[in-house]
Amino acid sequence: MNIGQASKASGVSAKMIRHYETIGLIPKAGRGESGYRRYEAADIHRLSFVRRARTVGFATSEIKQLLALWQDRRRPSREIRRLAQNHLADVEARIGELKLIADTLSHLVAHCHGDDRPACPILEALESDGPEVAGRSTTARTAARRPPPTRRSR
Numbered sequence: 001m002n003i004g005q006a007s008k009a010s011g012v013s014a015k016m017i018r019h020y021e022t023i024g025l026i027p028k029a030g031r032g033e034s035g036y037r038r039y040e041a042a043d044i045h046r047l048s049f050v051r052r053a054r055t056v057g058f059a060t061s062e063i064k065q066l067l068a069l070w071q072d073r074r075r076p077s078r079e080i081r082r083l084a085q086n087h088l089a090d091v092e093a094r095i096g097e098l099k100l101i102a103d104t105l106s107h108l109v110a111h112c113h114g115d116d117r118p119a120c121p122i123l124e125a126l127e128s129d130g131p132e133v134a135g136r137s138t139t140a141r142t143a144a145r146r147p148p149p150t151r152r153s154r
Helices: 003-010 014-022 041-055 060-071 077-108 119-128 139-144
Strands: none
Touching: 003 014, 003 119, 041 060, 060 077, 060 119, 077 119
C-alpha cells in the first residue's frame, strides 16, 4: 500500500510517517517501480504501535526502546515495566505541577472583581517580582513571570 493508505490504516499522518522514517523510528519503506513508498502489514502494525505509544505520552527515545523490546522475543518484561514506571512518574510529576498552576490561577481569578475598575489582582500578581504569586509556590508561578520588555521601533 502507498503512504496515504498506510496513513489511513495506521492512524498516523503521512507527514509523521515520513518524519518517523527520517529519525529512524521506523525503517525506511521499500519503493515500488514508480518510486513511491510501499508499506506492508508489518509496517502498519509498527506504525500503530508507535501511535499508541505516543497517545500515552512516551517520548521518541522511549518509543525506540519499546520498539526494540517489542521485537526482542527474549526480552525481560522488567525492562518494559521500568520504562513504563519511569514514564508514569514523569506524568504524575507534570500533573502535580499543573495542579499547582491551576490552584494559583483559581486563587487569582477568585480575587479579581472582573468589573469596570482598572485595579486587577491578577495583573498585580503577575507583575510582582516577589518570591511567590498570591501565596503560591515558586513552581506554580513559573508561567507567571514578567515577560522581558519589548523594543519599540523608532
